[in-house]
Amino acid sequence: xxxxxxxxxxxxxxxxxxxxxxxxxxxxxxxxxxxxxxxxxxxxxxxxxxxxxxxxxxxxxxxxxxxxxxxxxxxxxxxxxxxxxxxxxxxxxxxxxxxxxxxxxxxxxxxxxxxxxxxxxxxxxxxxxxxxxxxxxxxxxxxxxxxxxxxxxxxxxxxxxxxxxxxxxxxxxxxxxxxxxxxxxxxxxxxxxxxxxxxxxxxxxxxxxxxxxxxxxxxxxxxxxxxxxxxxxxxxxxxxxxxxxxxxxxxxx
Amino acid sequence: xxxxxxxxxxxxxxxxxxxxxxxxxxxxxxxxxxxxxxxxxxxxxxxxxxxxxxxxxxxxxxxxxxxxxxxxxxxxxxxxxxxxxxxxxxxxxxxxxxxxxxxxxxxxxxxxxxxxxxxxxxxxxxxxxxxxxxxxxxxxxxxxxxxxxxxxxxxxxxxxxxxxxxxxxxxxxxxxxxxxxxxxxxxxxxxxxxxxxxxxxxxxxxxxxxxxxxxxxxxxxxxxxxxxxxxxxxxxxxxxxxxxxxxxxxxxxxxxxxxxxxxxxxxxxxxxxxxxxxxxxxxxxxxxxxxxxxxxxxxxxxxxxxxxxxxxxxxxxxxx
Ligand SMILES: Nc1ncnc2c1ncn2[C@@H]1O[C@H](COP(=O)(O)OP(=O)(O)OP(=O)(O)O)[C@@H](O)[C@H]1O
Ligand SMILES: [Mg+2]
Numbered sequence: 001x002x003x004x005x006x007x008x009x010x011x012x013x014x015x016x017x018x019x020x021x022x023x024x025x026x027x028x029x030x031x032x033x034x035x036x037x038x039x040x041x042x043x044x045x046x047x048x049x050x051x052x053x054x055x056x057x058x059x060x061x062x063x064x065x066x067x068x069x070x071x072x073x074x075x076x077x078x079x080x081x082x083x084x085x086x087x088x089x090x091x092x093x094x095x096x097x098x099x100x101x102x103x104x105x106x107x108x109x110x111x112x113x114x115x116x117x118x119x120x121x122x123x124x125x126x127x128x129x130x131x132x133x134x135x136x137x138x139x140x141x142x143x144x145x146x147x148x149x150x151x152x153x154x155x156x157x158x159x160x161x162x163x164x165x166x167x168x169x170x171x172x173x174x175x176x177x178x179x180x181x182x183x184x185x186x187x188x189x190x191x192x193x194x195x196x197x198x199x200x201x202x203x204x205x206x207x208x209x210x211x212x213x214x215x216x217x218x219x220x221x222x223x224x225x226x227x228x229x230x231x232x233x234x235x236x237x238x239x240x241x242x243x244x245x246x247x248x249x250x251x252x253x
Numbered sequence: 254x255x256x257x258x259x260x261x262x263x264x265x266x267x268x269x270x271x272x273x274x275x276x277x278x279x280x281x282x283x284x285x286x287x288x289x290x291x292x293x294x295x296x297x298x299x300x301x302x303x304x305x306x307x308x309x310x311x312x313x314x315x316x317x318x319x320x321x322x323x324x325x326x327x328x329x330x331x332x333x334x335x336x337x338x339x340x341x342x343x344x345x346x347x348x349x350x351x352x353x354x355x356x357x358x359x360x361x362x363x364x365x366x367x368x369x370x371x372x373x374x375x376x377x378x379x380x381x382x383x384x385x386x387x388x389x390x391x392x393x394x395x396x397x398x399x400x401x402x403x404x405x406x407x408x409x410x411x412x413x414x415x416x417x418x419x420x421x422x423x424x425x426x427x428x429x430x431x432x433x434x435x436x437x438x439x440x441x442x443x444x445x446x447x448x449x450x451x452x453x454x455x456x457x458x459x460x461x462x463x464x465x466x467x468x469x470x471x472x473x474x475x476x477x478x479x480x481x482x483x484x485x486x487x488x489x490x491x492x493x494x495x496x497x498x499x500x501x502x503x504x505x506x507x508x509x510x511x512x513x514x515x516x517x518x519x520x521x522x523x524x525x526x527x528x529x530x531x532x533x534x535x536x537x538x539x540x541x542x543x544x545x546x547x548x549x550x551x552x553x554x555x556x557x558x559x560x561x562x563x564x565x566x567x568x569x570x571x572x573x
Contacts, residue, residue, distance in 0.1 A: 002327070008357025015350070087341030091400070094305040095358040096330040253267060253308045 005097045009105025013079055017113050024113075025120055028067055032121045035063055036128040039185060050187050051218045056129035061212040062184025063125070068118040068143065069150050069179055069204070073171050076110035076154030081161050093252060099245040107155050111147035118143055131215065138223075139214035145230055146207055152237035159250050178204045188220040203229055254282040257408060257439050258304065263313035265296075265303050265463075273299040275463040276313065281408075281441060286434055287468075288454035289443045290553055296463040297443040298338055301410045305335045317408060331359060334406030336397045338413045338443075344386035348377060348396055351385065352403050359404035371402045375429065391422045398429070409433060411442040415449060427453050447553055461557045476518065483525060484543040485512040485532060495535040503528070512537075518546075 017024055039059055047055040080102075083089040092102055125131060133139050161167040182204030188196055199205050200221075210226025213219035219226065244251070258281035265274040273296045281287055291297050302308045304315050306326055315322040320329035343351060352368055372378045375395040380388060385396060394414065401409060411430070415423045423446075430440055430453055444450055450457050451471065458468040467474075490509035502524070504513045512532070516523045532539065 002360045004360045004362065005358050008354055011357075012350070012354045086343060087337075087339055088343060090307055090335070090337050090341060091355060091358060093307045094330060094333065094335050096327040096360060097358065248309065252306075 002097050002101055005095060006101050006105045006108075009092075009102065010109045013106060013109035014112070017075075017109075017116075024117070028117045028120050029124050031067075032063060032124045033128070035059070036125070050190070051216070053216050053218075054129065057131045057216075058187075058212075059185050060122070060125045060129065060131055061215050062182075062208050064118050064121050064143070065146065065182075065204075065208050065211055066179050066184050067121055068114045068146055069175065069207075070171065071114040071117050072110055072147050072150035073154035073157065073175060075113050076107055076151040077158035077161065077167055077171075078154075079106045079110055080155055080158035081167050084158075085164075089251075099251070103152075103155060103241055103245075107148065107151045110151040110154060111144075114147045114151065115143060118147070133215055134217040135214045139211070142207070142211045142214055142230070145234065146211070149230060149234040149237055152234070152241060156237065156240050156244070159244060178202050183208045183220060203233055206230065254284060256280045257283040257318055258441070259314075259316045260300075260304065261314045263300070263303060263315060264311045265299050265308060266311045272311075273463050274303065277460070277463075277465045279458065279465055279468060281439060282456075283407075283439055284434065284437055285455045286430065286440045286442070286453055287456050287458060288450035289441065289458045289460055290445075290447065290450055291443070291460035292445075292557055295460045297460055298412055299463075300460070301335070301412050301441070301443070305333055305410060306330055331404070332407045334401035334404070334409045336394075336401045336409070336411045336414060338416070340390065340393045340397060342385045342393055342396060344384070346385055347382055348372070348385060348388075348399075349381040351396065352399050355400040356403035361404045367405070368403060371399050374402075374432065375399050376425075391418055394418065402433075406438065408439045408441070411440065413443050413445070415444065415446065423449070459553060459556050466556050480546075481516055481518055481523075482545045483514040483516065483528075484545070485514065485528075485537075486540040486543065487511060488538040488540045491537070495537075497535055498528075498531050 036056065039055075043055065049055065050058045083092060157167065157170050161169075181199070182202050183199070188199050188205060188209070191199065206221055206226040206229035209220040210223055210230065213223050213226070243249070258279075260277055260279040260281075263274055263277045264272065266272045277296075277300060289297050289300070299308065303310050304317070304322060306322060306329075310323070315329075317329040318332050320326075320332075322329040349368070349372075352372065353363065356368065357363070369378065372381055375398055377392065377395055377399055380392060385393060388396065398411070398414070414430075415426050418426065427449070430442070433440060442449075442454075454471050456468060457471050457474055459466045484506075487510055491505070492509060494503060494505050494512065498512070502515050504515075505511075506513060514525070514528055516525065
C-alpha cells in the first residue's frame with residue numbers, strides 16, 4: 001500500500017472542503033433548521049408523538065440520513081468525476097498507485113465530509129428538540145457505514161458518468177425518491193398495508209429504521225435485518241468497484 | 254550508454270479496433286534527449302500514454318529501469334515523470350498545492366526544499382501561491398513540468414512541450430531541458446517543430462501511422478541523409494541544359510538563370526570540379542555559386558510522405 005499517495009489524495013480532497021468551510025457548515029445548519037420549522041412546528045403540532053417519541057425528535061435520524069446519503073454520493077461522484085472532466089486524471093493513472101488506493105483516498109474523504117455534515121446536523125438538532133441516544137455505538141457505526149457505502153456508490157457513479165447530467169441523474173431519479181420514501185419523516189407502520197409492503201423493497205427503509213433504533217430503541221424492521229441490508233449494499237458496491245478495478249472500465253483504455 | 258526504457262514490439266489498438274501503434278520497438282538510452290517527430294495522429298501521444306500507464310498495451314512489453322510497466326508498474330512508474338500534451342490543471346488550486354500533491358501521489362515524503370528547487374528551476378517560485386487560472390499559458394505548462402518533476406523522476410516524457418509557446422519561451426524550454434539533461438534525467442519529447450529536434454535532441458525518432466520509421470543519432474542522420482545542392486547562377490539565362498552537361502543530378506531552374514546540382518556529402522567524390530569544368534567548356538559564364546544543405550525538415554517531410562518506409566533516400570528533385 002502506498003499510504004503517502006492515499007494520504008495525498010485524501011488531504012487534497014479535504015482541503016477543497018475546508019476552503020469553503022463556512023458554506024459547508026452553513027448550508028446543512030440552515031436546511032436542518034428549516035426542516036424543523038416546517039416539519040417539526042407545522043406538522044409536529046398535529047402529529048404529537050410517533051412510537052412514543054415526539055415528532056420533532058422522531059425525524060432527526062431521518063434528517064441526518066437524508067443529508068448524509070446525498071452528501072456521500074455527491075462528494076464521491078464529484079470527487080472522481082472532476083479529474084476526469086478537467087483531464088487531471090492522467091496523473092492518477094500514471095502514478096505508482098493501484099485503483100484500490102485511489103478508491104480509499106476519494107471514498108475516505110467523501111465519507112468523512114458526509115460524516116462531518118451528519119454530526120453538524122445532529123448538533124443543530126439538539127438546539128431544537130430533546131433527544132437522547134439509546135445506543136450511541138450502534139448510532140456511530142450505522143452513520144459511518146452509511147457514509148462509506150454511499151460514498152462507494154457515488155464513486156461508481158462518478159466513474160460511470162460521461163457528463164454532468166449523468167452525474168446528477170442517479171441521485172435525482174433514484175436516490176432522492178428512495179430516501180424521501182424511506183421513512184425519513186414518518187414511520188412505515190403509519191402507511192396503508194399495500195404501501196408498507198412496497199416500502200420493504202426500498203433499501204433505504206432498513207437504513208433509516210436501523211438508525212432510528214440506535215436513537216430510540218424502536219424500529220420499523222428488526223435491527224438485524226437493517227444490518228444485513230446495509231452489509232449487502234456495501235458488499236454490492238465493493239463488488240462493482242472490484243470489477244471496475246479488474247477491467248479498467250471507463251478509466252484505462 | 255545503458256538502456257533505461259526498453260520498448261519491445263508495442264501494439265495498441267483502441268476500443269474501436271483502430272491500431273494506433275503497430276509494433277514499435279525502441280530502446281531509449283539513459284541520459285539522452287530523444288525527440289519523436291511525426292505528423293498529427295502518428296501515435297506519439299499513444300506511445301507515451303502506453304509507457305506511462307494511461308492506456309494499456311494490446312501487445313508487447315515496456316520496461317523502465319528493468320521494471321515491466323504492467324507487472325511491476327509501481328517501480329516502473331516511480332521513475333517516470335509525464336508532461337501531457339493538453340494543459341490539464343485544476344484552475345482554482347494554488348501552484349504549490351498541486352505540486353505537493355503530485356509528489357505525494359508518487360509516494361514521496363513531503364520535502365519543501367526539493368519542491369522549492371523545482372519551482373525555482375522553472376522560474377515559478379514567486380507564483381507558488383497563485384491560483385493556476387491566474388497564470389499565462391506558458392506558465393501553466395511550466396506548472397505541468399514542475400508537477401512531473403516533483404518526485405525526481407529519472408525519465409521525463411514531454412508531449413509537445415512547446416506547442417503554442419512563443420519563441421522566447423521556447424528557448425527557455427530548451428534551456429530547462431538542457432538543465433535536466435545535465436542533472437542526468439533522460440528526456441523523451443515529441444514535437445512538430447523540426448528546428449526543435451535539431452536544436453536539442455541527441456537522437457531523433459520519426460513515427461508515422463503507428464510505426465517507428467527510424468531512430469538515429471541526430472548528427473549521423475544529418476550526415477547520412479544530408480544532401481547538398483550547388484546552385485550555379487549564370488549571367489545569361491539559358492533555354493535548356495547543354496547536351497554535354499546532361500545528367501540526373503543536374504536540373505535547370507524555372508527561369509533558366511541557374512543550374513541546380515544535387516550531390517551527396519556521403520559520396521567519395523562530389524563531382525563539383527568536373528561540373529564546373531564542364532560548365533566552363535560549354536561556354537557558360539558564372540555569376541555566383543550558392544550551396545545549400547537539406548535540413549532535417551526536408552528529411553522528415555520526405556520520410557513521412559514516402560510510402561515505402563525502407564527507402565529513406567531523398568529523391569533527385571531539388572528542395573526549396
Ligand atoms: N482514446 C482513443 N480512442 C480511439 N482512438 C484514439 C484515441 N486516442 C487516439 N486515438 C487515435 O490514435 C491515433 C494516434 O493518436 P495520437 O494522439 O497518439 O497521435 P499523436 O501522434 O500524438 O498526434 P498529435 O501530433 O496530433 O498529438 C489517431 O488516429 C487518433 O485518432
Ligand atoms: Mg499527441
